[in-house]
Amino acid sequence: MFQGEGMEQSSQNWFSSVETPIKVTGRDAVSWDESRDLVVVGFGGAGVATALQSLDNGLSVIALDKFAGGGATIINGAVVYAGGGTSVQKEADIADTADNMFNYLKQEAEDIVSDETLRDFCDTSPEMIDWLQDKGVKFGSTVWHKKTSYPGPEYFVYHSDNSLATSYKKHATPAARGHRGYVPIEEGRKATNLGYSIFNPLKQSALDKGLQLETYHEVRQLVVDDNQEIIGVMALYFDNEKLLKKYQKLKQRAERLLMILPPILPGYNFFAKRAMAVLEKAKALEAQRSQKMIEAKKGVMLSAGGFIYNADMLNHYAPKYNASLPLGTEGDDGSGIRLGQSVGGITDNMDCISAWRFINPPLSFGRGFIVNKHGNRFIDELVYGATLGVEMVENHEGKAWLILDKNLVKAALEEVSGGKALNFQRDLARLNVWFAAVKSPTIEGLAKKLSLPAEALKVQLETYNQAARAQNGSDVYEKSDDDLVEITGPFYGIDISLDAKLFPCPALTLGGLKINEATGQVLDENGKVVKGLYASGRNAIGVSSKNYVSGLSVADCIFSGRRAAQHISGH
The missing domain is CATH 3.90.700.10 (Succinate dehydrogenase/fumarate reductase flavoprotein, catalytic domain)
Known part of the structure; x- marks a missing residue:
């Protein structure tokens, strides 16, 4: 195993355990523990979409997640934003076109992505729903026609955006585009932690196609060669099974505490603080992990979520939102973004937060x-x-x-x-x-x-x-x-202020790494691609990076992950 001499980034505003890259002369200079065509860092919505599309295209894939996988996708309300005449919309007699969807989303996305990218997102939206269904995701077609933050459990399609607001109707005809993954009615009353209906079928499909999934693997460093190409990663993991089980038990206990109440209800912070105390015990075990070197023969995908759970990063980039309630998971610590920055990737819109x-x-x-x-x-x-x-x-x-x-x-x-x-x-x-x-x-x-x-x-x-x-x-x-x-x-x-005691205001981050919108490749300060490095989901600037509406982030994860997979595969 190659022992890198990576040191923590010197910037006082780094606020991350991500270290400087391991620099080597070439692939032969490293004794790799694993080798695959694609290494996926962060196995949530974007990660699973990238992995599954790459597997469909014939690549070998290993996915690494700092925790159990699923990310924010698995804890959300199971909403995917889709339109342009999806099969679900047609079944529900909802009239919509790609042009109409574009005209609406242009008001939300503004200029965060090019019109070409936004049109591609809208044009391919019906195919995305077909792809999800082909992979085992099920959707219902009963429609809630009125304004709501989230519909009753009997309804699976709704206006998860501003399309019913008068000022938006001037530019686009309202169409319900929030597609809820199907869950039993009683289960649906929770409204949270329902994303398994979308994530689990995709995960299983990827595993069936040969995905190597390694959970509780934290990527600390990228490996870069003399040609400035990213050729692999260094991850920390528990090679002691007994220690891993102890760590997992503490994590699961913390997760149960976090699920007692929805984040927007008063009292959630009480259980969240108890959960954080348990997580600190788990963190103490991390010092006993070992290193693993993993080669990426065709590329590394960064898909590890935003940074809303990194209080120091939030305070640095968007201090106005310090009083908000973090919406996401502990994995939303900014590590994927920092990995990209560690090799010259640049960020944008880091002060852009969605407060609910x-x-x-x-x-x-x-x-x-x-x-x-x-x-x-x-x-x-x-x-x-x-x-x-x-x-x-x-x-x-x-x-x-x-x-x-x-x-x-x-x-x-x-x-x-x-x-x-x-x-x-x-x-x-x-x-x-x-x-x-x-x-x-x-x-x-x-x-x-x-x-x-x-x-x-x-x-x-x-x-x-x-x-x-x-x-x-x-x-x-x-x-x-x-x-x-x-x-x-x-x-x-x-x-109803941001810091209202009985009216918590959840928030998530929308900024990330700048990418080539056609390929998903990370860009440096000169606008050139960082060879071998890709980003998707909330690690990257995408369709939902300006203004968030329900389901748009998940849809962008799937869109951006699959787009990058096509480039990595040479399709």
């Missing part, structure tokens, strides 16, 4: 109005939750309050009762009405209790009510007339 401030359901929450700390309204309250969250943090100092009246509060509680909403949606609404809401018979009194400017809040109320009464499309933020209702006393105010 969902207030609907209950729909009646969305029929109130939201103000910033100056008492001014700033958005259509029924836009997609991440659109609201990012606007709140980026332009309003992360501070916002939801203004309701007695009728809306009563209606909201009714809308989440009797199984009409998922448990986490019901509990979040009740907690905030019962324990967080501030009440006053007058708008001036409410302003005083919330420490908001009374005159400004009064003006917003009058303006909002005027648009509600007029019912002529006159709302300044283009909220639909159907969702505008006149608000009268008594008044309620709920703190």
Whole structure:
């Protein structure tokens, strides 16, 4: 085994265990422990898509994951964003075209990727769903037609974006594009940890085709030759089975603690802290791992997720979001991005975060109005939750309050009762009405209790009510007339700020390594490819790297992973 002399990166802002690359004269200078055509670093949605497409193309593949595999894909709500006339959309009688999908997504992606890449994403979207189904992923076709953060368990296709918002409908006809992987109805009530319905069939298909999967293998260094080509990796692993089982047991215990409550519910942080204490015990065992050198004959794929679980990196790149609740897994520590940077890869959009401030359901929450700390309204309250969250943090100092009246509060509680909403949606609404809401018979009194400017809040109320009464499309933020209702006393105010105690705001990172969009190859500061190195999913800049909507990250993982696999395979 070649013993590299890698040292930690010297930058004080590195915040990672990733080390400088191992430099060798050539492949023959290393005594490799394993050798495959492709080495995949990080086995989540992007990793499994890359591996499976590469195996289909005849390559030998080894996938390494720091933990058990699955990443953020396996813990999410099992949503894939797809359109353009997928087989599922057709079965559900949803009219959509690739051009219509492009016109919508252009509003979200803006210029983060080229129009050519975005069109390719939309044009190939129906084929992506067919490919997933061919690999064993099942989708339902019952449709939820209204606005919601996540539909009831009986519904498997929904508007997981802003397509129903008036301002977006100007550019594209609404079409439900959130495709939920099929799970039993009762299981679906959880809304989280359902991504196995997408990930597990892909994983099994890859294993059936000969994938060598090595879990609990942490890649610390890339191996680079004299031609500046990436030819392999150095990974740390437990070669003592007893020690590995002890490590896994601690990890599983921490995972159980993290699954007790959904991340957006108060109380989650209590269990999260207990989980972190268990993880520290596991981390102490990592010093007893051994090295393994693995050759990549055709390329290395970096697909190890974002960096939302690396508090130091988050504070360095996006300190505005420090008070957010990390949305992802412990593996989202930025190591894949740092590996790319260690050999000259450059990053982009590292300060771009998706913060999820969902207030609907209950729909009646969305029929109130939201103000910033100056008492001014700033958005259509029924836009997609991440659109609201990012606007709140980026332009309003992360501070916002939801203004309701007695009728809306009563209606909201009714809308989440009797199984009409998922448990986490019901509990979040009740907690905030019962324990967080501030009440006053007058708008001036409410302003005083919330420490908001009374005159400004009064003006917003009058303006909002005027648009509600007029019912002529006159709302300044283009909220639909159907969702505008006149608000009268008594008044309620709920703190929905980034740091609201009873209204946690989950967040994930969207920035990553810059890549050649046609091939997935990592780029250096001169815009040239780093030979032998690829990136996909949240390790790379992609379709979802500007604005997030539900299912778009998973879809981008599959799209970018398969795209890179085609180039690696020479297809």
